[in-house]
Amino acid sequence: MNEQFSKKAEAWSARFSEPVSDLVKRYTASVFFDKRLAMFDIQGSLAHAEMLAAQGIISAADRAEIERGMAQIRSEIEAGSFEWLLDLEDVHLNIEKRLTELVGDAGKRLHTGRSRNDQVATDIRLYVRAAIDDVVALLKQLRRALTDLAERHFDTIMPGFTHLQVAQPITFGHHMLAYVEMFGRDAERMLDARRRVNRLPLGAAALAGTTFPIDRLRVAQTLGFEDVCHNSLDAVSDRDFAIEFTAAASLIMMHVSRMSEELVMWMSPRVGFIDIADRFCTGSSIMPQKKNPDVPELARGKTGRVYGHLASLLTLMKGQPLAYNKDNQEDKEPLFDTVDTVLDTLRIFTDMAGGITVQAENMRAAALQGYATATDLADYLVKKGLPFRDAHEAVAHAVRACDGAGVDLSEMSLATLQGFSPLIEDDVFAVLTLEGSVAARDHVGGTAPNQVRKAIERVRGQLAG
Numbered sequence: 001m002n003e004q005f006s007k008k009a010e011a012w013s014a015r016f017s018e019p020v021s022d023l024v025k026r027y028t029a030s031v032f033f034d035k036r037l038a039m040f041d042i043q044g045s046l047a048h049a050e051m052l053a054a055q056g057i058i059s060a061a062d063r064a065e066i067e068r069g070m071a072q073i074r075s076e077i078e079a080g081s082f083e084w085l086l087d088l089e090d091v092h093l094n095i096e097k098r099l100t101e102l103v104g105d106a107g108k109r110l111h112t113g114r115s116r117n118d119q120v121a122t123d124i125r126l127y128v129r130a131a132i133d134d135v136v137a138l139l140k141q142l143r144r145a146l147t148d149l150a151e152r153h154f155d156t157i158m159p160g161f162t163h164l165q166v167a168q169p170i171t172f173g174h175h176m177l178a179y180v181e182m183f184g185r186d187a188e189r190m191l192d193a194r195r196r197v198n199r200l201p202l203g204a205a206a207l208a209g210t211t212f213p214i215d216r217l218r219v220a221q222t223l224g225f226e227d228v229c230h231n232s233l234d235a236v237s238d239r240d241f242a243i244e245f246t247a248a249a250s251l252i253m254m255h256v257s258r259m260s261e262e263l264v265m266w267m268s269p270r271v272g273f274i275d276i277a278d279r280f281c282t283g284s285s286i287m288p289q290k291k292n293p294d295v296p297e298l299a300r301g302k303t304g305r306v307y308g309h310l311a312s313l314l315t316l317m318k319g320q321p322l323a324y325n326k327d328n329q330e331d332k333e334p335l336f337d338t339v340d341t342v343l344d345t346l347r348i349f350t351d352m353a354g355g356i357t358v359q360a361e362n363m364r365a366a367a368l369q370g371y372a373t374a375t376d377l378a379d380y381l382v383k384k385g386l387p388f389r390d391a392h393e394a395v396a397h398a399v400r401a402c403d404g405a406g407v408d409l410s411e412m413s414l415a416t417l418q419g420f421s422p423l424i425e426d427d428v429f430a431v432l433t434l435e436g437s438v439a440a441r442d443h444v445g446g447t448a449p450n451q452v453r454k455a456i457e458r459v460r461g462q463l464a465g
């Protein structure tokens with residue numbers, strides 16, 4: 001009974017004359033979500049203890065005891081046998097209490113020269129840093145999968161759209177590589193944010209620093225941080241890095257969502273550009289014929305929840321005076337859910353990219369439908385000396401005539417075409433074909449199959465590095 005009481009007593013309860021109610025306990029506790037930080041918490045504590053011993057603030061024997069206890073706690077957590085107690089409020093106090101049970105006074109000395117405020121800030125930075133590394137690795141895999149798809153279809157022709165109206169023929173490979181570019185910027189953004197995540201708050205203690213002769217650079221080095229946070233107030237209250245991460249994650253989701261929108265549209269039987277492997281789709285409980293693209297639809301839907309987390313975090317911070325406030329405990333769930341959502345989405349999209357089948361004939365037929373080579377005809381006339389505006393007008397007349405006759409530009413006779421401009425000769429038909437149209441856009445960033453191949457090579461170089 002006594003044992004149980006001492007286990008449950010809050011670390012700070014000696015100051016108080018009455019216990020908090022169960023509701024307040026539940027309201028203020030974070031252990032049931034922040035226990036996810038346990039391994040980072042232990043990592044941070046070990047680095048802190050190593051420095052305390054090196055500085056002669058605790059003894060080498062105490063440090064050894066702390067290490068022994070932490071090793072045991074680690075295996076208990078891994079085995080699922082660690083007992084998390086709501087009464088001990090959060091991950092930090094749960095671990096510290098267990099450490100003290102295991103190693104006695106050495107455990108009680110661990111908190112010398114630090115506070116939960118700099119401790120939690122350190123834990124989250126370690127967590128976000130690891131998440132960034134996972135996200136960047138998955139972005140690489142997704143880019144690789146999309147590049148493989150682009151390579152299989154480097155010369156597969158489809159209509160390119162503006163305003164969702166057929167604009168000009170493009171290749172499907174080129175279209176996929178547009179997403180490869182987006183996800184490449186996403187990785188750059190994550191890595192840029194990582195530099196600001198990767199700074200050490202420990203040593204700020206509660207807010208003002210500590211009276212002990214600590215060595216912050218040593219701890220930073222042990223934990224792989226590039227620098228320390230240079231102002232103790234900022235160190236404990238800064239959550240910019242969490243916001244930046246969530247903003248970068250929101251951009252990833254926005255790109256995923258745009259792609260999802262296209263996949264859903266392309267898979268509609270009215271469009272029929274692609275098919276997505278059955279394992280990414282589900283049926284309907286009432287309509288036997290249905291095959292629904294659930295995965296891209298859900299990814300599109302989950303984008304909203306990540307944007308929501310970004311708004312939460314920004315709002316969480318906007319009214320807080322310096323330095324630490326308990327509000328900050330609310331940073332974790334949005335952050336955790338952002339990480340889970342983005343990682344799962346990237347994993348599933350990488351997998352799904354391999355399950356996309358292209359219906360090349362349908363794409364081609366659609367490209368033939370909307371006078372997609374009209375710009376090519378205008379460019380042709382310009383090359384024959386006509387000013388572009390006049391060429392544009394002549395082609396507009398030709399398109400109207402095609403519309404009336406129900407034919408494509410390439411199906412008009414030479415004589416009819418010459419009625420719109422005497423500059424047209426029989427070399428015009430090479431320009432009016434879909435293949436001629438895409439092949440002609442042969443410069444860096446253009447849709448020509450030749451350029452798509454070069455772009456793939458360039459991306460492969462980035463992915464190898």
Ligand code: ARG
Binds near residue numbers: 328
């Ligand atoms: N659970 C807290 C959090 O997540 C840890 C820091 C609490 N600090 C304090 N002085 N109450 O922010």
